[in-house]
Amino acid sequence: MEIPIKTICCIGAGYVGGPTMTMMASKCPDLIFNVVDINETRIASWNNEDLSKLPIFEPGLEELISRTRNKNLFFSSNVKEAIESADIIFISVNTPTKTTGLGAGKSSDLKWVEASAREVAKYSKGYTIVVEKSTLPVRTAEVIENILNSAKTNSSREEISFSVLSNPEFLAEGTAIKDLDNPDRVLIGGKNKQAMTALSNIYKAWVPEEKILFTNIWSSELAKLTSNAFLAQRISSINSISAICEVTGADVREVSRAIGKDSRIGSKFLDSGPGFGGSCFKKDILNLVYLAEYFGLTEVANFWESVVEINSWHQKRISEIIVKKLFGTVANKKLVILGFAFKANTNDTRESAAITICKNLLNEGANLLIHDPKVTASQIENDLKINSTKTSENDNYSLIEKLGNWEHIKSIHNLEIFNNAYAIIILTEWEEFRELNWREIAKKMVQPAWVFDSRSIVNVKEVQDAELSLWRLGDGLGN
Numbered sequence: 001m002e003i004p005i006k007t008i009c010c011i012g013a014g015y016v017g018g019p020t021m022t023m024m025a026s027k028c029p030d031l032i033f034n035v036v037d038i039n040e041t042r043i044a045s046w047n048n049e050d051l052s053k054l055p056i057f058e059p060g061l062e063e064l065i066s067r068t069r070n071k072n073l074f075f076s077s078n079v080k081e082a083i084e085s086a087d088i089i090f091i092s093v094n095t096p097t098k099t100t101g102l103g104a105g106k107s108s109d110l111k112w113v114e115a116s117a118r119e120v121a122k123y124s125k126g127y128t129i130v131v132e133k134s135t136l137p138v139r140t141a142e143v144i145e146n147i148l149n150s151a152k153t154n155s156s157r158e159e160i161s162f163s164v165l166s167n168p169e170f171l172a173e174g175t176a177i178k179d180l181d182n183p184d185r186v187l188i189g190g191k192n193k194q195a196m197t198a199l200s201n202i203y204k205a206w207v208p209e210e211k212i213l214f215t216n217i218w219s220s221e222l223a224k225l226t227s228n229a230f231l232a233q234r235i236s237s238i239n240s241i242s243a244i245c246e247v248t249g250a251d252v253r254e255v256s257r258a259i260g261k262d263s264r265i266g267s268k269f270l271d272s273g274p275g276f277g278g279s280c281f282k283k284d285i286l287n288l289v290y291l292a293e294y295f296g297l298t299e300v301a302n303f304w305e306s307v308v309e310i311n312s313w314h315q316k317r318i319s320e321i322i323v324k325k326l327f328g329t330v331a332n333k334k335l336v337i338l339g340f341a342f343k344a345n346t347n348d349t350r351e352s353a354a355i356t357i358c359k360n361l362l363n364e365g366a367n368l369l370i371h372d373p374k375v376t377a378s379q380i381e382n383d384l385k386i387n388s389t390k391t392s393e394n395d396n397y398s399l400i401e402k403l404g405n406w407e408h409i410k411s412i413h414n415l416e417i418f419n420n421a422y423a424i425i426i427l428t429e430w431e432e433f434r435e436l437n438w439r440e441i442a443k444k445m446v447q448p449a450w451v452f453d454s455r456s457i458v459n460v461k462e463v464q465d466a467e468l469s470l471w472r473l474g475d476g477l478g479n
């Protein structure tokens with residue numbers, strides 16, 4: 001018998017909950033989607049009339065929101081009401097790495113997942129399908145089931161019952177809408193076939209049936225961690241090769257192209273960069289490491305941990321190269337940082353390589369001017385954790401807010417910002433950085449002036465013609 005589905009609730013209106021429910025709402029106009037969050041500021045931003053003020057920047061999101069919001073998609077803080085009316089509840093809350101206690105530094109902090117499960121236990125009515133959308137350690141479904149079942153025994157509401165499913169999300173930030181619209185696969189893990197079918201029916205509104213995979217619940221949880229671990233491993237692999245390229249005269253872009261033509265390897269995720277960032281790769285690998293250690297699989301744990309270690313080493317290596325090229329010191333030198341987000345087309349800075357590299361340079365005494373088209377000054381301040389000495393006075397440059405020993409630049413159109421800079425360091429691959437007028441910029445800088453391109457986006461000839469010294473990741477340039 002088919003389970004009737006009319007109303008969906010999503011707990012967590014973040015980078016996953018927001019876009020995922022928006023896509024579902026746009027594809028399933030007959031279903032109601034209630035997205036709830038304890039963060040009222042975030043909910044207010046999701047409800048902002050001005051779509052440029054949505055809490056996350058994601059190409060294509062504004063258009064989808066304008067078609068669905070307040071029609072069959074609702075954002076609110078009313079967790080109780082949303083749970084009570086839901087046939088399916090997605091748990092899409094944050095699962096960061098624990099910072100204290102058992103498993104600190106490796107295992108995921110499940111306190112938000114547990115709190116969500118307890119809310120579901122408290123308010124749900126009748127039969128409810130509870131879906132793990134967050135990325136979770138293997139066997140978390142068991143924890144959720146225990147919490148839900150204990151509510152059943154403790155409650156006078158005898159009619160409540162649950163099925164727990166795993167339905168991990170594979171979207172990448174910056175391409176979330178495209179990824180959700182045309183996913184490589186939709187993974188549904190569980191043991192109740194009727195519940196799995198009910199969930200798959202939502203996706204079938206736009207995803208071809210052959211792309212919807214059913215597995216057991218533990219395989220689904222583990223497949224999500226494994227998928228991120230494999231992707232991150234490719235980046236660490238190519239970044240390690242970039243260091244070899246720099247000393248041998250090989251070019252990492254040519255090596256990537258050559259190996260990517262092998263259909264067994266494939267060409268994606270072979271771009272060498274300043275090291276992977278984002279909220280998930282490091283967290284999910286460390287989760288896998290913790291799992292392997294827990295089961296005494298030391299060699300397995302060491303193998304995956306090295307992927308994270310290479311990433312940290314690589315970021316440190318880039319910081320050191322910058323200092324060495326600038327005659328061994330950056331103290332009191334003005335350096336312009338272009339890009340702070342962990343990748344282009346997002347305002348997310350979690351685990352961004354820019355945070356580590358900027359902190360390293362600040363520790364060396366540098367004066368940084370930081371620009372990112374979508375990251376705010378307050379976000380940068382939060383990430384760098386440097387006490388702000390913010391003044392409302394804008395002095396030298398009309399577009400700059402002063403923030404202690406680093407400054408935020410809102411726009412790079414006024415080339416005055418490059419005045420007396422010793423170097424420009426490109427850390428995120430935003431399109432606008434491809435179009436800089438190097439000849440004009442060079443005139444403003446202190447000679448010998450450097451461009452450090454960690455994303456391989458500048459036109460080498462234009463930079464060299466402007467008589468700027470260029471260091472590019474993964475080849476002999478600048479050595």
Ligand code: NAD
Nearest residue numbers: 012013014015016037038039093094095112115134135169
């Ligand atoms: P996020 O921090 O952007 O959003 C999580 C939201 O959950 C926050 O707004 C928070 O206030 C809310 N929340 C926490 N506890 C709550 C509660 N008890 N009730 C209501 N709301 C609550 O996180 P995110 O980036 O959306 O990631 C969510 C999960 O999805 C994580 O497990 C992550 O690993 C996974 N994931 C993330 C991505 C990504 O690209 N960001 C992609 C795939 C999977």
Ligand code: UGA
Nearest residue numbers: 169170171172173235269270271273276277278280342343
């Ligand atoms: C990643 C995965 O790609 C998604 O499938 C997954 O759902 C998500 O993590 C998650 O679980 O959170 P995301 O972190 O948003 O998505 O972005 P990616 O495109 O994977 O980039 C991650 C990092 O790797 C970025 O810092 C990016 O610059 C870097 N990267 C990516 C490279 O350095 N080289 C590449 O070739 C690709």
